[in-house]
Amino acid sequence: MIKIFGIKNCDTMKKAFKWMDANGHDYTFHDYRKDGIDEEMVAEFVDALGIDLVLNTRGTTWRKLPDDQKESLDDAGKIKLLAENEAMIKRPIFKIGDDWAIGFAKKDQAALEERLK
Template structure:
């Protein structure tokens, strides 16, 4: 199974997710937003599968520090533009695998979908 995991390498949740994949013996490629950026076309694709609301991390510090007008995002185009400009706003991790996309880390859900 080809797996690509998207996020920020030093993020604690990303570290947990990568440790889970390593322990499960699942090979993956890491896409670090801080190094490689966030692709708007890929974000649009994910938003079409899981919804932009699930991708946009409104709970993080980066979102809370945005100007009020930016935080009032109301549609996919606005959310994607924000996530491209501020990749820390993308909920982590995002995993692409044969057959789907997972957003966020959940050992139980990953066990069901990736093993």
């Protein structure tokens, strides 16, 4: 079973849904804003994928934080911040059985397709 985590109205998420549907992949969706998110869930993402992949440092929410605040955060602090600001989590995150994948750039799509075969 495939589970996708993210925010429903995100353009990247919409592309991922469309791609999954077009390729005949069944999935369930967990919308952080509707279904919720907590530190435990974020920690699971980080354990599986690493904080550097999960934390979206290119987004405006992260970029608006003061540099001294960003620099002072350890992994636990980043996990707490992500649980409080779900828009800072890179999207989408896929759970495929016991395996995990993140992102939906062209290279990510190719890797995802291999995992779904």
